[in-house]
Every structure is written in structure tokens, then in C-alpha cells.
Amino acid sequence: MTPTNAQDLLRRALAVLERHEPEMADAPSTIPVADYLDAERFERERTLLRRWPQPVAAADVLRAPGSHVSTDRLGVPLLVVRGDDGVLRAFVNVCRHRGARIVPPGTGQGSDRFACPYHAWTYGLDGRLRGVPQQVGFPSLDREAAGLRPLAVTERAGAVWVVPDTRCAAIDAGALLAPLADELDTMGFGTHAGFDPRTIERRCNWKLLADGSFEAYHFKVAHRATIAQMFADNVQIVDELGPHRRLFLVKASLDPTRPPAAEHFQPRQHGNLIYFFFPNTFFLVQVDHAQLSSVEPLAPETTRVHELTLIPDPPATDKALGHWQRNVALYRATLAEDHALAESIQAGLASGANSALTFGRFEFAAVRFHAQLDAALRSDVPG
Numbered sequence: 001m002t003p004t005n006a007q008d009l010l011r012r013a014l015a016v017l018e019r020h021e022p023e024m025a026d027a028p029s030t031i032p033v034a035d036y037l038d039a040e041r042f043e044r045e046r047t048l049l050r051r052w053p054q055p056v057a058a059a060d061v062l063r064a065p066g067s068h069v070s071t072d073r074l075g076v077p078l079l080v081v082r083g084d085d086g087v088l089r090a091f092v093n094v095c096r097h098r099g100a101r102i103v104p105p106g107t108g109q110g111s112d113r114f115a116c117p118y119h120a121w122t123y124g125l126d127g128r129l130r131g132v133p134q135q136v137g138f139p140s141l142d143r144e145a146a147g148l149r150p151l152a153v154t155e156r157a158g159a160v161w162v163v164p165d166t167r168c169a170a171i172d173a174g175a176l177l178a179p180l181a182d183e184l185d186t187m188g189f190g191t192h193a194g195f196d197p198r199t200i201e202r203r204c205n206w207k208l209l210a211d212g213s214f215e216a217y218h219f220k221v222a223h224r225a226t227i228a229q230m231f232a233d234n235v236q237i238v239d240e241l242g243p244h245r246r247l248f249l250v251k252a253s254l255d256p257t258r259p260p261a262a263e264h265f266q267p268r269q270h271g272n273l274i275y276f277f278f279p280n281t282f283f284l285v286q287v288d289h290a291q292l293s294s295v296e297p298l299a300p301e302t303t304r305v306h307e308l309t310l311i312p313d314p315p316a317t318d319k320a321l322g323h324w325q326r327n328v329a330l331y332r333a334t335l336a337e338d339h340a341l342a343e344s345i346q347a348g349l350a351s352g353a354n355s356a357l358t359f360g361r362f363e364f365a366a367v368r369f370h371a372q373l374d375a376a377l378r379s380d381v382p383g
């Protein structure tokens with residue numbers, strides 16, 4: 001983050017604390033309940049999300065030639081590989097013969113080729129079709145055209161990101177992330193190590209999990225058992241960068257009567273930063289590490305959450321391991337509070353109590369997210 005940006009965050013945070021009123025939109029707003037329930041809309045959202053970079057792994061697990069990650073995002077089996085030439089590539093993890101999954105889910109090292117478990121068609125690390133047993137059965141097979149389907153991939157902010165739509169294979173995924181990833185890379189996350197990744201499933205619409213990450217209004221109540229005491233009440237400084245945004249959630253330690261020197265102000269020392277990568281990934285920057293959380297819609301009322309912690313170095317001692325485990329435990333306890341509330345909202349959505357959900361003037365970032373999502377859905381070309 002530039003000193004100018006940091007000083008702007010400090011100035012605005014102090015102004016909010018001094019006047020005891022958060023930055024706000026001109027008016028409250030509402031989001032239709034149907035937006036969280038509608039199956040047709042849900043399919044259009046999934047199609048849209050497939051066109052945006054999805055974080056699939058910590059970058060450090062894919063550093064060595066021959067390393068690979070096999071996973072799934074948004075209904076697409078993915079294979080990410082570091083080639084012998086050092087190039088990172090991503091493919092649809094589906095055989096070009098009769099469509100079996102080639103590499104089972106998980107990570108691996110030292111591969112030099114991938115053989116399909118069905119009839120052993122074999123692919124190189126570059127995705128090219130290398131071997132076809134009994135090729136007499138496929139007299140007109142064009143090997144060049146029968147390689148694995150490529151996908152756009154990039155390495156930014158300590159993670160590997162894949163765009164799971166084959167029609168987007170030629171786009172620059174890094175450019176889509178640039179405004180936020182550039183800032184995160186200046187904080188050194190590009191060389192961080194992944195720690196304790198986890199995937200969980202929640203019974204709620206993916207946007208309810210997003211809504212809960214766009215305001216600190218709920219901290220004092222929903223997080224009273226975990227992080228509430230650490231934060232100023234309802235202070236969120238929000239900046240949009242294209243469809244993405246950065247939130248500065250100010251800690252109670254920032255005292256407006258004894259403000260820190262502006263020229264040395266480090267936002268991470270006085271609050272959490274949430275970098276929201278449109279449309280479904282949150283990168284939470286804390287004092288000495290970061291936590292990445294990506295919400296993957298599975299069904300209108302079911303969401304998979306992929307979590308990854310990024311730390312400066314792999315823990316070398318039990319003390320370091322304990323430190324990071326405690327950090328992850330607090331993160332998960334806090335998110336569990338958010339997730340339980342999102343599930344409770346989902347359970348009542350169809351009750352008829354509300355035809356729309358109400359968002360106060362200081363909950364504007366969630367409202368903006370829905371507006372940007374709506375705009376993206378309108379401009380989306382049905383595939």
C-alpha cells in the first residue's frame with residue numbers, strides 16, 4: 001500500500017472516530033429475497049463466476065517442476081501443473097477420450113506425465129497428448145488437437161488462481177486481479193507459505209456469506225465472544241477498485257486523542273484489511289499473516305468455503321506452529337459465528353417474513369456488491 005493510501009485510511013478512520021458516525025451512503029437499501037433463492041439466477045451467477053479467477057492453492061505447493069494440484073471449482077475438474085520449463089499451466093482435468101477424470105483430487109510432486117485411469121491415454125505436463133494405447137482404434141486421431149483443454153491461470157498474492165471457463169483461456173487472469181493483487185504483492189504475500197488449508201460446506205446462499213464480510217456493524221453483537229473487543233464499533237473504511245474493494249476495519253487500539261504519526265502509519269497495525277476480489281474471494285490481511293476465503297456456490301442454498309492461511313515462513317518450531325494454529329483457530333471461530341448467522345438467514349428466507357432484506361446506510365458495501373453483481377449478470381453473454 002502506498003503511503004498516500006495509508007494516510008488516507010488514517011485520516012478517514014480518525015474522522016469517523018471523532019464524529020462517532022461511520023462513513024455512509026445517502027440512503028438505506030434493500031435486496032430482494034428472491035435474489036438468494038432463485039434457481040435460474042443462481043445458474044447465471046455460477047456461469048459468471050466461472051469467468052473470474054478462483055484461488056485454488058497456495059503458490060508454494062506449485063513451485064517445483066512436476067508439482068500439481070487437482071481440485072474442482074464451480075463444477076469444473078481442474079488440474080494445475082508446473083512444467084519442466086517452469087511454466088505454470090492449468091487444464092480441465094478431463095480426458096479427451098471418453099471424459100474420465102485424469103488426476104484424482106489432491107496435490108502431488110515429481111510427475112512427468114499423467115495417465116488416465118480408464119484406458120491410459122497419457123498427457124504431458126504441458127497438456128499434450130503423448131500416448132494412446134492401441135492407436136489402431138483411432139485412425140484419424142489428431143494428437144495436436146486432443147491435448148487437455150487449457151484454462152487461464154496466474155500466480156498472485158501468494159495464491160494460484162484459475163479461470164474455470166474454457167472460453168476464457170486466452171484472458172490475462174493476473175490483469176483481472178491487478179488492482180488489489182499489486183497492493184498485496186507489495187506486502188510480500190507472493191513469497192508467503194500456505195498453512196492449513198480447509199474446505200467446508202455451509203447451508204446457505206453464497207451471497208449471504210459475502211454480505212457478512214462487508215460491514216463491521218455486526219461485530220459488537222455477533223462476535224461478542226471472539227473479536228468484538230478488538231475492534232471499534234461499526235467502523236469500515238471502504239474503497240472500490242473497479243469491481244473489487246478494500247475494507248479497513250479499524251481496531252479499538254486506534255485512539256483519536258493520541259493518533260499515530262501519519263507518515264509512518266501502518267494500517268495493518270491498527271485494523272484488519274479485507275481485500276475483496278470480485279465476485280467471490282476475500283483476502284483478510286492481519287498484522288503478520290493473511291487468510292484467504294473463497295465462497296463456491298454449489299446450489300442456491302449450499303456453498304463450499306475454501307480457506308487458506310498465508311504465513312511468512314513455514315513453521316520451524318513448535319512455538320511457531322502453536323502461534324499459527326491459535327491464529328487459525330480464532331479465524332475459524334469468528335467465521336463460524338458468521339456462517340451460523342448466514343445459515344439462520346437462509347432457513348428463514350422462504351418464510352414470507354421479508355420480501356427483501358434491509359441494509360442500513362453504513363452497510364453500503366454489501367449493497368454495492370449486489371449492484372455490481374447485477375450489472376455483471378446483465379452484461380453477461382449467455383453461454
Ligand code: FES
Pocket residue numbers: 095096097098099100116117118119120121
Ligand atoms: S477415458 Fe481416458 S483413456 Fe479412456
Ligand SMILES: [Fe+2]
Pocket residue numbers: 212213218222223334338
Ligand atoms: Fe463477521
